[in-house]
Amino acid sequence: MTGLAVARPATGRWLLTAVALAGFLTTLDNTVVTVALPSIQGDLGASLAALEWVATGYLLTFAGLMPAGGRLADVWGHRRTLLTGLALFTAASLAAGLAGTIGLLVAARLVQGAGAALVLPATLAVLAAQDERRRSTGVAVWMASGAAALALGPVAGGYLSQHAHWSWVFLVNVPLGAAVVALAAVAVPASRPVRRALDVPGVLASVAFLASGTFALIHGGEHGYGSPAVVAALAVCAGSGAAFAVVERRAADPMVDLRLFTVRAFAGGVAAQVLWGLGVNGVFFYTAIFLQGVLGFTPTGSGLAFVPLALLVVVVTPLAPLLERRVGAGRTVAAGLTLVAGGMAVAATLEAGDGWGRLLPAVCAIGIGSALTMPLGSAVLGAVPQERAGVAGGVFSVSREVSGLFGIAAVGAVVQAAGSFATGYATGLLAAAGLVLAGALIALRTLK
Helix, strand or coil: CHHHHHHHHHHHHHHHHHHHHHHHHHHHCCCCCHHHHHHHHHHHCCCHHHHHHHHHHHHHHHHHHHHHHHHHHHHHCHHHHHHHHHHHHHHHHHHHHHCCCHHHHHHHHHHHHHHHHHHHHHHHHHHHCCCHHHHHHHHHHHHHHHHHHHHHHHHHHHHHHHHCCCCHHHHCHHHHHHHHHHHHHHHCCCCCCCCCCCCHHHHHHHHHHHHHHHHHHHHHHHHCCCCHHHHHHHHHHHHHHHHHHHHHHHCCCCCCCHHHHHCHHHHHHHHHHHHHHHHHHHHHHHHHHHHHHCCCCCHHHHHHCCHHHHHHHHHHCCHHHHHHHHHCHHHHHHHHHHHHHHHHHHHCCCCCCCCHHHHHHHHHHHHHHHHHCCHHHHHHHHCCCHHHHHHHHHHHHHHHHHHHHHHHHHHHHHHHHCCCHHHHHHHHHHHHHHHHHHHHHHHHHHCC
């Protein structure tokens, strides 16, 4: 009995470590490559269009395949899907680091995204199988690892490309990925696969819907939403979205049971996550430009500005489940989103000549507030049946990715419409803060 009591917490810690590292690795590749693009262009002689695909190809397959990855986690088993995705991601990272042509690099990035699309929903499905307390703690750590990865990506990418070689932006994933595969193989328990058909029409329609929508959001800001490629992508997105709704309503065993969205906590949690992503990702993207172009920060200094945010997310996250148990998920998440919105409002007042003294309060509020939103994931997973945990994890994960793209596009539209970048940035931040406050109200009304 005593041995069993000791073994359980150890297993839980190793499982949590494996899941957090898997989430960190796959999320890091969202942003780690952006600073290395000039070095890649110089080495491989890539065109600007090809560089766009290096940066966005990963997001395209990552977001487009995530619900399908969640379904596979339910059908194949959580551990098998997680290990397959990690192995695919690691092998593709090696191929990207060794790529001698831009075409091979783009292809490797697309495969990387496909591997990540298997990993992220499977990690959430693994956590959903834990008891309520462990699930709450595990999802909080999982979300914190993702937030830290988003903030640290540009810093890590800039350091590696400046002091080593751009290939190490990808090659560093190889030993880390192999270590996580080994750890997950031991620490993650096997789950019993659900005996269900794969719902191929639903998978195909969801992939077409998300991939075309992601393409339109990424390239619309660059080339205009009236360009032929973007208009075609929007048409495909609308058509496949309608087809997906029809297919899922008629399917005997749908990939995404649309009735999940009638569950108050599930729908409210996903909506609050989307509104957080709309605001925070626009801030991440345009603040780096604002710090250098308006406040006069160096590239290194602008990257370091996000480090306190990442550190606060990591430090405060363990407190979120404790606060959740005392006051409830709804109040905890609402308080966090209100803090994030307040930080954005403070950042909107920054102007030329301001330095760290004015910037840090905004960064700290956004970091602490983001940490307090961590109960969102646990609330969403706890609202669905265990056999749908993979799909629920896929929907929750893709809401984070796609909302980020929407946030960048929305803030970008405000910036372009304004007379100056500084004015547009401030206006965009205030609009984003309003969206985050709406998320706070939704969380307060829908979560326990």
